[in-house]
Amino acid sequence: MSSKDIAADEFLSGDAAAAEGAIAVGCRFFAGYPITPSSEVAERMARRLPEVGGIFIQMEDELSSIAAILGGSWAGKKSMTATSGPGFSLMMENYGLGIMTETPTVIVNVQRGGPSTGLPTLLGQGEFMQARFGTHGSLEAIALSPESPQECFDFAIRAFNLAERFRTPVILLMDESVGHLFEKVRIPPQRNIEAVSRKLPEEVPYPPFRADEDLVPPMPPLGDGHHIHVTGLTHDDEGRPEMTPKMQEELMGRLVNKIRLYKDEIMDIEEDGIDDADIVVVAYGITARSARRAVTLAREKGIKAGLFRLKTVWPFPTERLRELAEQGKKFVVAEVNTGQALIMVEQATRKDAVFVGKYGGEPHKPFEILNGIEEALHADN
Amino acid sequence: MVTEAEKQRLLEREAATIPRGDVYIVEERCKGCGLCIAFCPKKVLVESDRINEKGYHPPELVEKPPVDVCINCGFCERICPDFAIFVKEKKVNNSEQ
Amino acid sequence: MPIIKADKYPLDPYLRTERLPHVWCPGCGLGIVLNAFLRAMQKLGMDPDKTVVVSGIGCTGRTAGYVKMDSFHTTHGRAIPFALGIKAARPDLNVVVFSGDGDLFSIGGNHIIHAARRNIDITVIAVNNFIYGMTGGQLAPTTPETSITTTSPYGNLESPFNMAGLMAIAGASYVARWTTVHARRLEKGLEKALSKRGFSFVEVMSPCPTAFGRRNKMKGIIDSMMYYQKYAIIKDNPNPLDGVIKPNEKFVIGEFMDAEDEPTFDDKLWELTKRDFLETSQADRAKWILEHRRHLETLATLIAGENIAPQEGEMDE
Known part of the structure; x- marks a missing residue:
């Protein structure tokens, strides 16, 4: 074996x-x-x-x-x-x-x-x-x-x-x-191991950008007589350059919608202790590990905090965050930069979040995020 | 001294031994650049007065037999940037020679 | 007498005819180069289904859109690495890069040097028109010194690349330079380049009457073409270092490099995936890698001028 x-x-x-x-x-x-x-x-x-x-x-x-x-x-x-x-x-x-x-x-x-x-x-x-x-x-x-x-x-x-x-x-x-x-x-x-294979066309020649109902086109392989043309210019479904407002809107619309319409299939969010939480901590990558510890420490202190971890950072879970905001929850964002996910969270929740930014090259210490949670608890909004 | 009559005979003999070509054009592709005209070794092409659908003057033929004729050399089709002009070997029957 | 009207052209099976007439200006040499390439393919009996054309950006970059083959119009400068990716993954396909001097030697300059060094089995057709045509006639890395362009209005201060020489020295297996006036030799050279195993490179000097010619004392389309007829000299086995092009001076065309076949980069990559090769000793692998390197010897011979046929002007000595 x-x-x-x-x-x-x-x-x-x-x-x-x-x-x-x-x-x-x-x-x-x-x-x-x-x-x-x-x-x-x-x-x-x-x-x-x-x-x-x-x-x-x-x-x-x-x-x-x-x-x-x-x-x-x-x-x-x-x-x-x-x-x-x-x-x-x-x-x-x-x-x-x-x-x-x-x-x-x-x-x-x-x-x-x-x-x-x-x-x-x-x-x-x-x-x-x-x-x-x-x-x-x-x-x-x-x-x-x-x-x-x-x-x-x-x-x-x-x-x-x-x-x-x-x-x-x-x-x-x-x-x-x-x-x-x-x-x-x-x-x-x-x-x-689950391995997804690309969709292949059933007929030859098949236009390289002719999408199915799910807006995703089958991808013709090379060397099989498809004679595909592939260009970075705005193009029709045959791949022919067509630089018209109509074509640009049609193509851009499909490229964006093939992802937007399937956001729920793509997005993967870990929600840990969110349901009863007053404070939602948003984090991703290494920062989420410190945030998880901070949430545990907060719970030990009697603060109802929960972790909202972006396993997929894009597409962004705007709707879900808005839903949580409408329930009156407050938000803390922790990340290793000067405020990027913060912008998305504040836009989604339509309220200020407490930002625990760190950008010296070190990961957060749990107490730093805990401080943020406590700050959020006492904040007005 | 070669007489005019002899000269004509020699020319005709030469003309009979060299290949001849028919010139073809996909006229709507022509952009009238004039390269085929300039580079034809036998100078049998000139700009025409006609205008194609894109507004260019395609070439036309000014063969002066027996010698100044298309010899099927194929240079016009190689020098044409627009996949417009080409030649094919002319089927010449003996009675014409 | 009108010419016989035709609705088909002999090379039409290789062309996306519905896209013709193409975007290139009247008298632009690009159509001549494409024509020669398709003739070479036809002569060699190359299967268009198994041939992939990759272009970058610029006037020449539009070539990929006219060939009835799998074809890619990539980003500015990146045709070579895109093509390398295709060839490395699918060595059974013929991969041809068709792009311009600015795309290949300015923004993409690093890639072409490395592709030649690796000796990846692709053919590069580099159309040199001395200028950036698509953007309206700016300075290129091939613009001859003193030439007027829209970004060198007082005359070009810079020395141009000797592209053919650079490729020969960097490691290309085959290097030739022809012009659009030398259409038959160009066709033969492309046949040779396409049949060559390894990195083959053909520089084609091709007129841009619109953006270069008319600013540089070539009043018309014909003048631009005549420039090559006037100044090009054909040499046998020229020294790659002699490939420099100066304004209004004779320049060398011909075959700058024709090295013996050796395993190509894609051959080596696939050899590495064989269990025998992975499991043999490091010494044996090293031996295999080294024993096939012939390019440097050919290059040394060319630069030393040995075994070279008499050149123009030396015949009587």
């Missing part, structure tokens, strides 16, 4: 676990450029992909890395790259190409402190907004934020499944602390 047939526990970093999750779900093409703190993803892929018949390429930069994985994806492989802030910024243009050309792929961003070179080896969560608004034009993004190596593994699998399901790039928005954290990761037997 090979090791793939039984569950195995491995002691892995978040970076390595993300790589293993990708391989488990069928990623067979990786192109990337080394950058702290994501390099361990590439290193793991460089060793592991050839063993499973996959292709690993270290590219000359991040611009080419994302271009290569888009090409690899059209060539039929589940493809991935991994980077951190500076590289993520360089990838933004072709992230947009991936959105526009509906190319399934996974971009891992292990966030560090920024802007610019910032804190290469220390924690940041400064790309919360960039993951959503970083490339030009209007779009809907899908981004997942794991809080542990186990979730790096599990979310890598889910990221690929969402990418293939919706024919779009998906961002695995990790952070330095989760990426470099070593914990036990349970790797299930291969047969228990």
Whole structure:
């Protein structure tokens, strides 16, 4: 019996676990450029992909890395790259190409402190907004934020499944602390891994952008006589450039709606002790672990607090937060930046939240978030 | 000294041994750039007075047999940037020669 | 006498004819290059179903939209890595990058050097028109010194790239430079490039009468083409270092590199996925990697000028 047939526990970093999750779900093409703190993803892929018949390429930069994985994806492989802030910024243009050309792929961003070179080896969560608004034009993004190596593994699998399901790039928005954290990761037997395959057209030739009822077009493979044309220009369903207001609205509408209309299928929120809570703590990634502890400490002090953890940060759970706000709950937002999810939470709840921001490169200490909870308890709104 | 009559005979013999071509055009693709006219080694093309649907003047043929005729060299179809002009070998029957 | 009217062109099976006439200006050389490429494909019997054309942005970038094959119009500068991704993942496909000098050597300059270094088995057709045409005639990395462009109104201060030489030195297996006037040789050169295993590169000097010619003493379409006829000299096995182009001076065209076949980057990537290769000793893997590197020897010979046929002007000595 090979090791793939039984569950195995491995002691892995978040970076390595993300790589293993990708391989488990069928990623067979990786192109990337080394950058702290994501390099361990590439290193793991460089060793592991050839063993499973996959292709690993270290590219000359991040611009080419994302271009290569888009090409690899059209060539039929589940493809991935991994980077951190500076590289993520360089990838933004072709992230947009991936959105526009509906190319399934996974971009891992292990966030560090920024802007610019910032804190290469220390924690940041400064790309919360960039993951959503970083490339030009209007779009809907899908981004997942794991809080542990186990979730790096599990979310890598889910990221690929969402990418293939919706024919779009998906961002695995990790952070330095989760990426470099070593914990036990349970790797299930291969047969228990759910792997979504992209929808293929049934006829030849099939237009590369002719969507089904779910607004997602089947993706014609190369070399089969489809003669597809794929362009970043505004295009009709055959892929032909058509730069008219009508076409732009039609295409943008579909690209956005294929995600918006299926938000509930995509969104994954952990609600812990929210029902009776007076105070809702919103957090994601490594910060959620401190927030969970803070909520426990608050409960011990008799404060009814609950954790609202964004396992998917995009699409954002605006409606649910508004619902909770209407119940009179108060909000605390904790994150490692100067206030990004904060903007979304305040917009959703239509009230001020207590912000527990930290941006020195360290994760929150639970008492820091507890202080925020207490502050919220005594706040007016 | 070669007489005019002899010269004509020689020319005709030469004309009979070189290939001949028929020139074709997908006229609505022509942008009237004039490259086929300028680069035709036998100078058998000129700009016409006609106007195609895009408003350009496509070329026309000014063959002066027996020598100044299309020789099916294919250069016009290679130098045409618009996939418009091309040549095919002319089927010449012996009685015409 | 009118020419015989036709409704089909012999290369139509390779073209998205419903998109014609194309966007390029009258007299633009791009159609000539595309024509030569399709003829070369036809001559070689290349299957359009198994051929992928990748373009970047710019006038040349629009090429992908006219070929009836799987085709990609990517972002500015990134055609090469996109194509590399396709080829590495699907080595059974013929992958051709068709793009311009600005796209490939300015914004995408890093990628093309690395693609040549890796010797990935793709063919790059680099159309050099000395200018940024699509955006209205700005300075390119190939613009000859002193030339007038909209962003060098006092004359270009910079030296242009010797693209062919750069590619030969960086590691390309095949490098040639032709012009649109040399349409037959161009077609032959493209045939050779397309059949070559490894990174093959064909620079095609192609006129931009609209954005370059008319600002630089080439009044019409014909003048722009005649420039190449006047200044190009064909050489056998030219030294890659002699590929520099100066304004209104003779420049060299021909085959700058034709190295022996060796395993390509995609061959090596797939070799690495074989269990035997993974399980053999590191010494054996190292031997396999090194024993197939012939490019440097060919390059040394070319630069030293050995085994080179007599060049123009040397015949009588």
